[in-house]
Amino acid sequence: ELKVEQNPLFLSMQEGKNYTIYCNYSTTSDRLYWYRQDPGKSLESLFVLLSNGAVKQEGRLMASLDTKARLSTLHITAAVHDLSATYFCAVVNAGGTSYGKLTFGQGTILTVHP
Amino acid sequence: DGGITQSPKYLFRKEGQNVTLSCEQNLNHDAMYWYRQDPGQGLRLIYYSQIVNDFQKGDIAEGYSVSREKKESFPLTVTSAQKNPTAFYLCASKGGSQPQHFGDGTRLSIL
Numbered sequence: 444e445l446k447v448e449q450n451p452l453f454l455s456m457q458e459g460k461n462y463t464i465y466c467n468y469s470t471t472s473d474r475l476y477w478y479r480q481d482p483g484k485s486l487e488s489l490f491v492l493l494s495n496g497a498v499k500q501e502g503r504l505m506a507s508l509d510t511k512a513r514l515s516t517l518h519i520t521a522a523v524h525d526l527s528a529t530y531f532c533a534v535v536n537a538g539g540t541s542y543g544k545l546t547f548g549q550g551t552i553l554t555v556h557p
Numbered sequence: 558d559g560g561i562t563q564s565p566k567y568l569f570r571k572e573g574q575n576v577t578l579s580c581e582q583n584l585n586h587d588a589m590y591w592y593r594q595d596p597g598q599g600l601r602l603i604y605y606s607q608i609v610n611d612f613q614k615g616d617i618a619e620g621y622s623v624s625r626e627k628k629e630s631f632p633l634t635v636t637s638a639q640k641n642p643t644a645f646y647l648c649a650s651k652g653g654s655q656p657q658h659f660g661d662g663t664r665l666s667i668l
Contacts, residue, residue, distance in 0.1 A: 447599075476656050483664075485647065486600075488656040531599060544615070545590075545657060547599035 445470050447534050449548035456522045456555050464551045466515040466532035474535040475515050476545070477506050479528045486531065490517075522555045529553070560584065561660035563648050569668045570635065570642060578633045578663045580648035586658070588651040589631035593617060593644045594662075600647060606631055635665065643667050 446469040456462055466475070474493055478486040490499040492508035492515060499506050503526065505518045515532055529552050533545040561582045570576045582589065588607050592600040602615030606625040620639025625631055631650075635642045645664050649657040 478656075483645075483662075485661045486649075486659040488658070491656050533600075544602060544605065545600075547601075549599045550597075552597075 445472070445534060445536050445546045447532060447546050447548040449530075449532060449551050452549055452551055454551055454553045456519070456553065458523055458555055458557055459521050461521065462519050464517040464519075464530055464532075464553075466517070466534075466548055468513045468515075468534045468546075470537070471513075472510070472534045472537045475508055476533045476535075477515070477517055478531045478533060480531065480550070481528050489530075519553070522553075524555050524557075527553055527555045561648060561650055561658060563646075563660035563663050565663060566661070568663055568665045570665060571668045573637045575634055575636050576665070578635070578646055578648075578665070580631045580633065580660060581629055582631075582648075582650045582658075582660075583629060584650055584652060584658065585628070586650035586652035587628070589625070590649040590651070590657060591615075591621070591623065591631070591633045592647045592649065594647060595644050603633065603646075 448467045477489040480486050490506040495510040497508045503520045508515045529550045531550045532548045536544045564579045590605040591603040594600050601617050603621050604623040606612035609628050612625050622634045645662050647662045648660045651657045
């Protein structure tokens with residue numbers, strides 16, 4: 444059974460600082476997603492990572508994937524208040540009866556303060 | 558404007574009552590999904606459908622039912638057998654290699 448774990452679950456950052464959110468998963472997968480959720484709102488897709496060594500960047504966020512280590516990171520550079528949200532990673536099940544299904548991490552609640 | 562519409566935004570259920578959450582998409586996506594989100598937790602898959610007239614149970618299907626009679630529509634019924642239905646319900650659809658696209662959700666509470 445695929446398990447996805449994020450850490451930290453809670454992250455309080457000062458504006459201007461850098462930090463990394465980690466996403467570990469337990470079985471082989473060929474696709475990983477990062478989503479953002481604002482309080483009471485839907486999920487917004489941020490990144491799709493398809494292969495080992497993939498790196499995607501959008502503004503102050505950069506995501507990477509290491510399929511051998513079964514690890515993805517979401518790096519935040521020079522945080523600003525607008526980045527405050529909950530961030531989820533989600534991993535695609537690569538085989539068996541669960542093929543194609545997404546398994547989500549618990550989410551990381553990020554708060555950026557002055 | 559293509560997207561997913563979930564209704565209602567807020568829903569209240571009385572004891573012993575079945576309620577149905579609507580999910581409609583005009584993205585021409587084949588696959589549709591229902592998730593449940595509890596406070597401070599990730600999303601858990603209830604049911605999914607890869608194609609019209611076919612659907613499969615997800616990880617927490619007990620107490621829920623779905624239908625997929627049209628490509629655009631994937632309603633979720635929360636039955637009286639679901640003893641703890643209070644949660645945020647999210648519907649998603651997916652086409653090709655794109656990420657799942659989510660609706661705005663329905664918040665269900667017990668009266």
